[in-house]
Amino acid sequence: MVITADKQQVTAKDYKSEQKSTWCAGCGDFGILSAVQTALVNAGVAPWQVLLVAGIGCGSKLPDYINASGYMTLHGRGVTIASGAHLANTDLLVIAITGDGDGFGIGVGHAIHNMRRNMDIVHLLENNEVYGLTKGQYSPTSKRGFKTSTSPEGAIEFAVNPAALAITSGATLVARSYSGDPKHAAQMIQLGMEHKGYALIEILQTCPTYNKIQNNEWYKANSYKIEEELPNYDARDLSQAFNLCISDDSRYPLGVIYVNNERPTYAEQVPALQDNPKALVNHSLVLNESTMDKLKSVYV
Amino acid sequence: MEQKHKISIKIAGAAGQGVESGGQGLTKALKRGGLNVFGVSDYMSLIKGGHNFYQITVCDEQVHTFTEKYHIVVCFDHQNVQENIVHCNELHPGGFFIVDDAVTLKPELEQAVQANQAILCRMPLARLATEIGGSKIMMNTVALGGVAGLLKLPFEVLDNVVRENFAKKSQELADKNSQVVKSGYEWAQANFGTQFKFDLKYPQAAEAIKGHLLINGNDAIAFGSYAAGCRFVSAYPMTPGTSVFEWFTKQNKQIGAVTKHTEDEIAAVCMAIGAAQVGVRSMTSTSGGGFCLMVEALGLAGMTEVGVVVVNAMRGGPSTGLPTRTEQADLLFAIHASHGEFPRIVLTPGTIEQCYEAGVKAHNMAEKYQTPVIILTDQLLAAEFRNTDPASFPLPTIDRGKLLTTEQLESLETYRRYEFSADGISPRALQGHPKAVFAPATDEHDETGHITEDAENRIKMMDKRMQKLEGARAEISGPDFFGPENADLTLLVWGSTYGAAREAVEEHNASGKASKINLLHFYELWPFPIEATMKQIKKCKFTFNLEQNYTAQFAKLLRMETGLEPNQTFCKYDGRPIMAEEILEQVEKIFSQKLVTA
Numbered sequence: 001m002v003i004t005a006d007k008q009q010v011t012a013k014d015y016k017s018e019q020k021s022t023w024c025a026g027c028g029d030f031g032i033l034s035a036v037q038t039a040l041v042n043a044g045v046a047p048w049q050v051l052l053v054a055g056i057g058c059g060s061k062l063p064d065y066i067n068a069s070g071y072m073t074l075h076g077r078g079v080t081i082a083s084g085a086h087l088a089n090t091d092l093l094v095i096a097i098t099g100d101g102d103g104f105g106i107g108v109g110h111a112i113h114n115m116r117r118n119m120d121i122v123h124l125l126e127n128n129e130v131y132g133l134t135k136g137q138y139s140p141t142s143k144r145g146f147k148t149s150t151s152p153e154g155a156i157e158f159a160v161n162p163a164a165l166a167i168t169s170g171a172t173l174v175a176r177s178y179s180g181d182p183k184h185a186a187q188m189i190q191l192g193m194e195h196k197g198y199a200l201i202e203i204l205q206t207c208p209t210y211n212k213i214q215n216n217e218w219y220k221a222n223s224y225k226i227e228e229e230l231p232n233y234d235a236r237d238l239s240q241a242f243n244l245c246i247s248d249d250s251r252y253p254l255g256v257i258y259v260n261n262e263r264p265t266y267a268e269q270v271p272a273l274q275d276n277p278k279a280l281v282n283h284s285l286v287l288n289e290s291t292m293d294k295l296k297s298v299y300v
Numbered sequence: 301m302e303q304k305h306k307i308s309i310k311i312a313g314a315a316g317q318g319v320e321s322g323g324q325g326l327t328k329a330l331k332r333g334g335l336n337v338f339g340v341s342d343y344m345s346l347i348k349g350g351h352n353f354y355q356i357t358v359c360d361e362q363v364h365t366f367t368e369k370y371h372i373v374v375c376f377d378h379q380n381v382q383e384n385i386v387h388c389n390e391l392h393p394g395g396f397f398i399v400d401d402a403v404t405l406k407p408e409l410e411q412a413v414q415a416n417q418a419i420l421c422r423m424p425l426a427r428l429a430t431e432i433g434g435s436k437i438m439m440n441t442v443a444l445g446g447v448a449g450l451l452k453l454p455f456e457v458l459d460n461v462v463r464e465n466f467a468k469k470s471q472e473l474a475d476k477n478s479q480v481v482k483s484g485y486e487w488a489q490a491n492f493g494t495q496f497k498f499d500l501k502y503p504q505a506a507e508a509i510k511g512h513l514l515i516n517g518n519d520a521i522a523f524g525s526y527a528a529g530c531r532f533v534s535a536y537p538m539t540p541g542t543s544v545f546e547w548f549t550k551q552n553k554q555i556g557a558v559t560k561h562t563e564d565e566i567a568a569v570c571m572a573i574g575a576a577q578v579g580v581r582s583m584t585s586t587s588g589g590g591f592c593l594m595v596e597a598l599g600l601a602g603m604t605e606v607g608v609v610v611v612n613a614m615r616g617g618p619s620t621g622l623p624t625r626t627e628q629a630d631l632l633f634a635i636h637a638s639h640g641e642f643p644r645i646v647l648t649p650g651t652i653e654q655c656y657e658a659g660v661k662a663h664n665m666a667e668k669y670q671t672p673v674i675i676l677t678d679q680l681l682a683a684e685f686r687n688t689d690p691a692s693f694p695l696p697t698i699d700r701g702k703l704l705t706t707e708q709l710e711s712l713e714t715y716r717r718y719e720f721s722a723d724g725i726s727p728r729a730l731q732g733h734p735k736a737v738f739a740p741a742t743d744e745h746d747e748t749g750h751i752t753e754d755a756e757n758r759i760k761m762m763d764k765r766m767q768k769l770e771g772a773r774a775e776i777s778g779p780d781f782f783g784p785e786n787a788d789l790t791l792l793v794w795g796s797t798y799g800a801a802r803e804a805v806e807e808h809n810a811s812g813k814a815s816k817i818n819l820l821h822f823y824e825l826w827p828f829p830i831e832a833t834m835k836q837i838k839k840c841k842f843t844f845n846l847e848q849n850y851t852a853q854f855a856k857l858l859r860m861e862t863g864l865e866p867n868q869t870f871c872k873y874d875g876r877p878i879m880a881e882e883i884l885e886q887v888e889k890i891f892s893q894k895l896v897t898a
Contacts, residue, residue, distance in 0.1 A: 019750055048734045051578070056742070063739040064751050069731040070739030071577055072751070073570075074600050080567040084574025084582070087558050088532055092578065092732055110570075113563040271553035272531075280558055281579040281730065285529030285698050295523060295555075296690050299513035 001093055001120045002196050007044030012037050014047055017067045024132075028179030028205030029059045032126055033066060035177075035185035035203070036095075040068070042186065043193050051092045053082035055107060057099035058133050059126035059205070076106030083110075083119045083266075089281045090267050093193060095122040100141040101131050104160045108140070115198050116170035120265040122192040122199045123171075125162055126179075128207040129214065136210035148210070162202055164245035167238065167258050172197035174241070174258040178204040178223060180216040184254065191256065197265050204252060219252075226255035235259045304806065305360045305501045308367040309447060311440075312353040312387060313376030315346055318440040321465070323354025324685065326444050327514060329461040330358050331687045333453045334509050335500060338363045338799075339685040345539070345623040358451070360501040363686070364651075365799035368881045371498050372450065374398040374443045376425070385412050393417035394497050398446060400425040400439070421446075421492050428487065433480040441477050445484025450496040455485055513688050517655040517681035517796075518585075520693075521611055522547030524659020525583055526555060528696050530609070532582040534560040534571035536590060539623055540682040541613040544585035565590035569597045569610060576601075576608045577740075579703075579730040581663050583609035588617045588630050595637045598672050602642025604740040605718070605726070605765070607666030607673065614678040616875040625875030626679035628795055629849035632857065634674050635826050641762070643769040645673040645776075646826035650798030653692040654823050655681065660696040661824075665775065668701030669768045670728060676825075678848070680877045681796035702727045709735045716747040720760060724767030769827045776824045778832020783818025784809065788898045789887060790840040792866055794822040794854050796877070797846055803880035808887060815891050815898030822854070828861040837864050842896035844887065845869040846878055868895065 015037045023029045040050060052070035054060035055078035063070030069092075073081045082096035098104075103111055103125050111123065130148065131137040137150040141162065145154035166174045173195040177185035185203050192199035204223070206215055214222075226233050226244075230253075234240055241258035267273055276283055309326070313319040320341045327339035338357045344350040355366040372395060373387045385408060388397055397413050399405065401422035413420045423446050429438040441462065448458045462481045466474040515523070522544045525533075535545035549559045558575075562568040565586055572582040586594065591612040601608045614630045616622025634646050645665050649658040655677065662673040702725050709715060709729045717738045719726045726747075729736035743751040744758050780798075783805045793801045798821045808817050820836055820843075822829075837843060837858075845855050845866035850873045855866050870886050872878050890896060 046734065047737045048732060051731055052739065053574070061751070064741060067737060068739070069737050071574075071604070072739060072741040072743065073604075074596060074742060077566065077570045077597065077600075080562070080570040081574035081577070084532070084534065084560075084571030084576075085578045086574075087560070087571070088575035088580040088582070089578040089732055109563055110567055113567070270558055272556045272558045275553070276556060280531055280575075281732070283531060283556055285531070285581065287527055287695060289695055292527065292693070292695050295526075296513055296693060299515045299519075300511060 001193070003043060003045060003093065003194060005049060005091070008046040008049070010041050010044065010046050012041055015040060015067050017065050019065050021065045022061065023058060024209050026206070026208040027058065028128060028207065029062065029126065031179035031182045032059065032185065032203050032205065033062055035182040035189055036062065036124070037066060038182065038186035039189035039193060043190050045093055045193065049093055051082070051085055051094045052097060053078050053085060053094060054097040055099070055102035056133070057102045059099050060097055060102060062097055075102055077110065078102065079107055079114050079123060080110040082121050083114050086119060086121050087267055087270065087280065089279045090120070090273070091279045095124055095193070097124045097126065100125065100127040100129060101139045104162050104165070105140040108160070112165065112169045115166055115200070117266040118170060118172055118197045118263050120197055120267055122189070122201060124189065124192070125200060125202040126205050127162065127202055128205040128211055130207050130211040132207050132210055161245055162200065163257050164242060166200040167241050167245060170198070171200045172260040172263050173199035173256070175199070175256045176202045176204065176252060176254050178219050178252070178254060179206055180219055188256070195259070196261065197263060222250070223252040223254050226253045226257070304363070306363065306367065307358045307451065307498050307500055308370045309356040309358070309372045309374070310353050310370045310387065310390070311374045311443070312351065313440065314348070315343065315350050315352050316348040317376050319352045319354050319376065322440040322444050323356060325461050325465055326447060327356050327685055329448060329453060329458040330356070330451070331512060331514050332461065332510055333457045334507070335359065336361060336363045336509060337514065337685070337687050338366055340366055340680065340683055343624050358500060364802040365880055368879050370395060372396045372398065372447055374447060376439055376443065385409050388412035388416055388418065391416045391418040394419065396421045396450065396492070396496060398423050398443060402426055419495055423484070423487065428483045429480060432483045433476045438477060438480045441480045442484035445481035446488035449485040449488035450492065451500060455482065458485065509687055511690065513690050513693070514685050515652060515688055516683055516685045517649070517652055517677055518543040518613065518683070519547050520652045520655035521659045521675060521677065523693065524656035524696070525609065525663055526557065528581065528660040528663040529698050530581045530583050530663050531556065532558045532572060532575040532580045533584065534562050534568045534582070535584045535586060536562050536565045536568045538565070538587045538590045540615055540679040541585040541587045541590065541611055543682065544611050544613070565593040566597065569594040569608070573597060573601050573606050573608050576606045577604070578732065581667065583611065583663070585611035585613065587613050587615050588621070589619070591630065591634070591637070598644070599638035599640060599642060600742050601672040602638065602644060602765070603742050605670040607670050609662045609666050609673050609675065611675045611677065613682045614676060622875035624679065626796070626877050627848050627873065627875060628678055628797070629853065629873070630676060631825065631849070631853040634676050635857070642765055643669065643671045643772065644826065645669065645671065645772050646676060647673065648676045648795045648823050648825045650681070650793070650795050650821055650823050652686050652688045656693050664699045665772060667703065668699055668725070669772050670701070670725060671768060676795065678796050684799070701725065704729045706733065709733060717749045718745060718747045718761070718764070720747060720764055723771050724764045725771065773827035773829070776827055776829045778829040779820035779822045779836055781818065781820055781836065784816050787816040787818040787841070788896055789815065789817045789842045789844055789890065791817065791819040791883065792843050792845040792854070793819060794825060794847065797848065800878050800880045800883055801846065804883035804887065807880060808884055817887060825857065828857065830861055833858070834862050834864065837862070842867045842890070844890060846883060848872050848878060
């Protein structure tokens with residue numbers, strides 16, 4: 001969202017939580033947590049101005065480990081709950097946090113529909129291509145052939161391509177980073193926070209317990225920065241963006257893949273939010289007798 | 301008690317022929333003529349064709365349901381006339397069967413009319429529509445005029461309603477339809493006026509009734525919800541729950557309510573929960589199938605203590621079932637839906653007034669007890685129109701419970717979202733304030749909202765949440781009583797069955813029989829009003845439970861909560877509402893079998 005509130009003087013300390021994390025040693029979630037904190041601090045957003053709405057999964061415990069407002073909800077439903085909260089209070093910076101199974105397996109319908117609405121939220125996708133909390137099953141983003149307890153002979157399906165799906169579904173910012181580079185990840189997340197409209201920020205993530213192949217070294221070897229390798233790349237060009245997503249190069253491009261600053265957000269077009277500049281939560285609940293009479297008059 | 305002076309009318313036709321709009325127009329006109337009315341449509345799950353009808357009961361006293369027998373049946377379409385001899389058998393002796401004069405009737409049909417001592421009224425529906433209006437489509441308007449002519453409804457009253465209805469489309473259409481309705485009105489009076497023997501006794505209180513609202517159950521729920529401050533409604537269309545949502549959507553800008561047609565029912569309830577979590581009164585409306593999809597999220601609201609309102613307008617189930625028909629088979633499901641245990645409130649209104657009240661109460665209780673509230677209505681109540689005193693739609697008091705003001709919040713040292721308290725309700729602060737930084741978890745959590753599996757905390761948190769049920773129980777109304785004290789038999793009904801039961805009680809007691817009956821109507825069922833119910837039922841000589849499901853769910857609930865059992869139960873599950881006539885028949889059976897003696 002366009003952050004209109006005055007920039008707050010915040011430091012990483014403000015976001016520090018005493019809560020002990022339950023993540024495995026070496027989990028990519030640590031990098032993501034640190035990137036989220038950095039992005040919030042750099043954007044000048046205070047812990048009470050944000051709402052971190054998570055689904056269920058390892059990474060969805062993030063709001064428990066940061067001192068910020070949040071809501072840890074249901075597997076697959078974070079995006080829709082985040083959208084409801086956003087429409088009810090457009091002053092909050094709403095960030096939906098999902099894993100790959102959460103956001104693009106069980107919750108893929110909600111993701112697509114809120115993308116096409118251009119709901120003004122950040123969708124932080126923590127993509128480790130595996131189910132961690134249920135102890136190592138293949139996920140919708142797992143590569144074909146990935147062997148797990150539920151795909152012992154290797155996954156048969158094609159993997160979901162979240163970025164390509166987001167671009168074609170109407171998300172207006174699609175960017176990618178990876179958990180081993182928290183500084184870059186923080187930049188991408190901050191771009192998402194400051195973007196007006198649906199921002200899908202995919203953070204590729206290591207899972208040292210259940211995805212042993214795709215460790216930090218693997219990601220370093222299998223990814224590249226768009227700005228470094230493709231200096232003429234124009235992220236505003238939809239077809240370039242889509243082609244990049246489906247390119248034969250098996251390496252992951254990192255950086256801003258697609259951006260569209262033209263489309264209005266959903267909330268901007270909601271009739272009931274146009275006449276009253278205040279967020280819906282601050283509208284009056286109380287009617288007067290004349291409004292009551294008017295509402296009754298159609299039934300006489 | 302005197303028998304009521306009632307006239308019943310059925311308008312039948314194919315979908316798309318204006319059965320519903322015509323029926324509603326006539327109902328409105330009769331109400332404006334000063335009569336008490338009850339109107340309800342019966343329709344099939346299709347857009348065009350099929351066989352639909354609109355049923356109207358007009359009365360000089362308040363009327364609570366429709367009837368099995370009719371004084372006038374009008375059939376618009378030829379196909380339906382031929383295929384629905386059944387309508388002839390629904391006529392009272394002396395009743396009118398109105399058909400288009402161009403239709404060649406099957407001999408069986410004519411015989412059936414005669415056998416019922418009814419009168420066949422061949423009316424030039426198509427001819428008048430074409431000659432005067434220029435289109436056969438206005439047949440329904442001709443018929444409307446005909447019926448009003450027979451009922452001697454002052455023509456201006458009908459004309460005004462017709463003009464109002466069509467003026468929305470165009471002035472030309474309004475003028476044409478006005479001429480057409482007049483032709484029907486005059487034709488019926490000139491040709492059949494003297495043969496129609498049923499007179500309506502125009503009541504003294506005509507002026508009062510003219511100002512009554514002609515509103516259906518779903519609109520009343522929506523109205524009540526809005527009046528109580530509901531400003532966010534997200535839903536996925538599903539008959540017969542959709543019209544609650546559409547009440548908001550059609551005027552969302554004017555009333556300042558955010559409405560969202562979502563991708564599915566899971567999103568519908570989740571968006572509403574998201575909005576409620578940050579402080580907006582929110583709701584969703586659906587029917588059984590959609591409610592099934594919302595069940596997991598109901599637990600989310602229960603666990604994280606978010607007040608959200610869910611309207612489930614029941615229809616015939618399971619699965620797709622009978623999409624446009626009525627049933628009361630979701631009661632136990634609504635009370636138990638979702639895994640684990642958490643407090644919830646279930647309201648089961650049975651009248652238009654109670655629908656409004658339920659809309660108000662649901663939002664107040666949802667926020668006060670910070671837990672989901674379900675309004676269980678059904679297809680009959682959703683679609684039934686009855687004239688209702690506008691005074692029964694008062695400006696409500698909005699009770700936000702322990703919602704902290706900014707000042708209260710700022711005066712606190714630290715804020716804990718799930719602070720333990722004697723009544724189980726924690727003071728609530730809204731996110732978006734420096735003092736209200738917390739992140740509730742659907743995992744078991746401590747007072748701050750943080751995830752914990754600690755056993756001692758678990759017990760305290762469960763106790764805290766469930767304790768709220770006791771506070772809520774004190775606010776739940778016991779059964780409504782109607783009829784004479786010390787009756788020989790008491791009808792036990794819940795939800796929309798009230799209307800038929802009420803008519804049955806009035807009719808039975810006015811019939812001069814030695815026996816007397818009364819009724820208890822349950823309209824708020826969870827947490828179950830144990831004390832009030834036991835007190836009332838213990839006074840009963842013989843209880844006769846009636847409900848619209850196979851397994852007698854209310855009777856089960858009653859036994860579960862009070863150990864009491866109805867003396868007799870009648871279950872109906874054909875998708876059609878329980879009728880007053882049916883109740884009277886069943887009651888007669890009970891008396892004649894001497895199961896109870898007067």
